[in-house]
Amino acid sequence: MQAPDVEQRTVRSFDGTPIAYQVCGEGPAVVLSNGLGGTFSAWRHQYALLGRRYRIISWDYRGLFRSGRPARLDTLAIAHQTRDLEAILAQEGVERAVFMGWSMGVQFNFEYYRRHAEQFAGLVVLNGVAGHPFNTAFGIPMMESLLPLLIGLLKHGSTVVSTGTRLAARWDGLVPLLQRMGMVASTLDTDVFHDLALEYADLDFEAYGETLLQLGQHDAADLLHRVHVPTLVIAGTRDLFTPVKTAQKMVQMLPDATLQVVEGGTHYVAVEFPREVNEQIRAYLKRIAWGNIA
DSSP: OOOOOOEEEEEEOTTSOEEEEEEEOSSSEEEEEOOTTOOGGGGHHHHHHHTTSSEEEEEOOTTSTTSOOOSSGGGGSHHHHHHHHHHHHHHHTOOOEEEEEETHHHHHHHHHHHHHGGGEEEEEEESOOSBOGGGTGGGOTTHHHHHHHHHHHHHHTHHHHHHHHHHHHTOTTHHHHHHHTTSSOTTOOHHHHHHHHHHHTTSOHHHHHHHHHHHHHOBOGGGGGGOOSOEEEEEETTOSSSOHHHHHHHHHHSTTEEEEEETTOOTTHHHHSHHHHHHHHHHHHHHTTOSOOO
8 A cells, every 4th residue: 555645744843843744634633643763654554544534644753754853852752742743733723633643652642641631532542552661562571671771772873773774674584574573463564564664764863762762761651540532542462562461551541441452463553454453443433423434
């Protein structure tokens, strides 16, 4: 499936950093909050579901892809990044939306809810946690201590990492290797994955590494019991980054949440089992009466 046809726009955020964002369609607003290292292109199956009946808005996190690198890297913290979306929605005149988040986008949306609960008509959680993702990644003890060290090496060796990533992204054996390692499912949409891998290879890995460190330190679990909007949580049984048990704990804390588990899904369930994921999103949007979805 090809990447969706969107209009690329730019807004200046609170500190002057140019933030690139994408707009598509007309109707009730749906905000797509990306995973770290992904763009709007990763949501192409969800764009196909929503069609032109919704005003779909996504954006590139500061320092990544088409967005500018901020003068201060400490503004890559989630609390600062929420101000980028504030600027986007203000420029677009969006007062209320359904927010869908994938991986990092899940943490982002919870933090954005802390500041703008009144803007949420609904919330969809895909393969994500409320905070401290390193604590549960891979189910390995002390991973929360090990990952920051590895990320530090990534930041300081960004040139080497970029070159190696670019070579890997063009290697035909990458997807089969990841499938053998259990990182992605055999049903993966390889067109989506290859497009994302090529974009990922050109990242500013210093900014990427700092964003990942900030993500690891962020925690919005304290507000879960105050998220008073219907919430759909989708998890995969083979997700090594955000295991099902973390999704189950979130659902227990959220006042109005439904958990849907996709058998065999990894951290990329939306591009591995798009039909199943879209059916859950379709049913959810109908339940909360957001738009006129077919």
